[in-house]
Amino acid sequence: MNTTKKYASTALAAALGVTVLAGCGGSDDTSAGSGASKGSGSKTVTLVTHDSFNASEDVLKQFTKESGYTVELLKSGDAGAALNQEILTKGSPRGDVFFGVDNTLLSRALDNGLFTAYEAKGLDRVAKGTEQDDEHRVTPVDTGDICVNYDKKYFADKKLAPPQTFEDLLKPAYKNLLVTENAANSSPGLGFLLGTIASQGEDGYQDYWKKLKANGVKVVDGWEQAYNEEFSGSAGGKKAKADRPLVVSYASSPPVEVLYADPQPKEAPTGVSTGTCFRQTEYAGLLKGAKNEAGGKALLDFLISKTFQEDVPLNMFVNPVVTDAKLPEIFTEFGETVEKPATVAPEKIAANREQWVQAWHSIAVK
Numbered sequence: 063m064n065t066t067k068k069y070a071s072t073a074l075a076a077a078l079g080v081t082v083l084a085g086c087g088g089s090d091d092t093s094a095g096s097g098a099s100k101g102s103g104s105k106t107v108t109l110v111t112h113d114s115f116n117a118s119e120d121v122l123k124q125f126t127k128e129s130g131y132t133v134e135l136l137k138s139g140d141a142g143a144a145l146n147q148e149i150l151t152k153g154s155p156r157g158d159v160f161f162g163v164d165n166t167l168l169s170r171a172l173d174n175g176l177f178t179a180y181e182a183k184g185l186d187r188v189a190k191g192t193e194q195d196d197e198h199r200v201t202p203v204d205t206g207d208i209c210v211n212y213d214k215k216y217f218a219d220k221k222l223a224p225p226q227t228f229e230d231l232l233k234p235a236y237k238n239l240l241v242t243e244n245a246a247n248s249s250p251g252l253g254f255l256l257g258t259i260a261s262q263g264e265d266g267y268q269d270y271w272k273k274l275k276a277n278g279v280k281v282v283d284g285w286e287q288a289y290n291e292e293f294s295g296s297a298g299g300k301k302a303k304a305d306r307p308l309v310v311s312y313a314s315s316p317p318v319e320v321l322y323a324d325p326q327p328k329e330a331p332t333g334v335s336t337g338t339c340f341r342q343t344e345y346a347g348l349l350k351g352a353k354n355e356a357g358g359k360a361l362l363d364f365l366i367s368k369t370f371q372e373d374v375p376l377n378m379f380v381n382p383v384v385t386d387a388k389l390p391e392i393f394t395e396f397g398e399t400v401e402k403p404a405t406v407a408p409e410k411i412a413a414n415r416e417q418w419v420q421a422w423h424s425i426a427v428k
Contacts, residue, residue, distance in 0.1 A: 107131045107357030108157030110148065110349070112141045115161060116377040117370065125364045131357040141249060142167065148349065149174045155349035158358035161203060161365070164344045165405075166252055168194060169412030177347035178355070183363040187384040192343050194408050200345035203365050206380040207313040207400045208253035209339040210240070211332050213295030216307035225308070227337035228261045231274060238278035240308040241292040244427065246419050248284045249342075254310045255422050256411065257340035260404035264414070271425045280306060281426050289315070295332040297323065313339060314379045317396040321376070334398040341403035344380070 109115070115135065122133050134157075138144035141162045148160055152174060163171045171177070177199040185193070185201070192202035210231070212224040225231050231240060243251030255267075262270040282288050290298030293309035297319065316330035323331075346365055348358045364370055371382035375393050382389070389397075 104354045104357065105130060105132055106134050107159065107354050107361050108134045108136055109361065110136045110138060110144065110155070110157035110160045112144045112162040113137045113139060114378065118373050118377060121369060121373045124369055125361070129357070129360040129364070131354075131360055133361065145171060148176055152176050153351050155351050158349060158352040158354045159346055159361050160349055161346040162344055163200070163347070164249070164342045165194060165408050166249070166256065166342070166411055166415070168200065168345060168408045171347070172199060173412070176350060178350045178352070180348045180359055180362060182359075182366055184366045184384065187386055188366060189383055189385055191405075192383050194343070194345075200347040201362050201366060202343050202383045203346050204344050204374050204378065204380040204383050206342045206344075207339040207398075207403050208250045208257065208310065208342060209313050209398075209400065210254075210335040211293070211295065211309050211311040211315050212335060213293070213307035214329075214331055214333050216294055224333060224335060225338070226335050228258055228270070230335070231279075231308075231338070232270070232277055234277070236277065236308065238280075239306060240274075240278070240310075241280045241282060241288045241306040242310040243284050243288050244281055245422050250285050250288075250310050250312070251281075252415075252419070253340040253342055254338075255418065256406050257338060257404040259418060260340065260406050267418075268421055268425060271422060275426055279426070285311065295319075308335075312379070313398045313400055314375075314381070314393070316398070317392045318379055320396045321392055330396040334400075336398055336400050339400045339403040341400070341405050343383070 115137065126132050136157050138147050141164060144160075145163055145167055148155060148171075160176065172195060179197045179199050180201075181198040182201045185198075188202050189205070192205060194200070210225065217224045222235060225233070225236050230236065242254055245251040245255040258270055259267045280292065282292060288309050289296050289311050291302045292304050292306045293299040293311075294304045294307050295309070296304075313334050313336075316332045316334065319332055320326055320330050346362060348355065348362060352358045366384055368384065368387055371384045371387035374380060374382050374387075375390050
């Protein structure tokens with residue numbers, strides 16, 4: 063789950079609390095739905111997802127208008143918790159489509175046989191490298207980059223250039239400045255760990271973390287604490303009088319800082335160290351045993367439609383996955399484009415995740 067979305071949780075609370083988002087004015091004609099030729103006959107399609115899923119009501123009403131199906135949300139905690147519940151109920155799923163499994167957990171979902179293969183309409187428009195399953199058991203929906211963010215004012219006042227790479231973070235000039243999340247229970251924390259593994263190699267990441275620990279990195283439980291309590295550059299951190307000017311967050315965090323500031327500043331108060339980024343991709347899939355398979359297929363098509371994809375940035379604070387979707391101006395003006403994010407193959411993550419996290423924990427936490 064992209065925990066930057068939590069930053070706007072108060073402003074979006076009303077929208078997030080809506081269970082049925084697209085329930086008005088739907089047509090009985092299902093011919094517009096891609097899978098409309100078969101199914102249970104239900105006009106409701108249930109999307110099982112993590113707590114941070116959000117979409118504009120008008121956009122999901124458009125889905126209802128086009129397909130005849132109403133979307134019902136079943137939110138199930140963070141991404142890991144939601145996935146665990148689906149594994150426990152596989153074969154008799156709680157819904158029709160699951161959204162929110164990312165590349166750090168993807169192989170676990172596939173190995174457990176959660177999804178029915180379906181090649182969504184429009185896959186030819188998704189960005190190269192985002193598809194990870196040749197059988198089309200999952201469809202890429204969005205991407206986000208986990209990166210170190212920095213407090214611009216702190217570094218300007220100190221006349222110190224902010225770090226830009228993983229190697230920079232080891233320099234004495236940045237001692238006791240960085241806060242990160244626990245990789246054992248935090249999505250950005252795990253992403254940052256994977257970024258260091260991609261950068262330093264499996265043989266070098268432990269030594270890197272020993273050096274980072276010696277340079278004063280602080281590890282806290284999760285993103286909310288790190289960003290809104292420990293990071294001096296965020297609105298929450300300023301109120302808390304935080305003293306860490308470097309935090310592991312997302313490349314989309316600066317536009318969020320601008321969006322919810324009153325008045326909005328001319329420049330984002332935070333920046334992104336683009337050489338410290340790890341690329342997350344979130345996927346959706348048709349749950350095996352879905353009661354409304356036709357509606358599920360129609361929804362998967364819609365999730366990569368231009369209409370939905372252009373709604374993604376300001377509702378979930380991640381990037382659209384299709385190449386023809388336009389970013390909102392606040393993203394293009396205040397966000398960062400990460401040209402070469404670190405990545406680790408999902409099957410490699412699956413084979414090594416537990417031992418990597420255990421080794422990290424023995425160095426960074428104990």
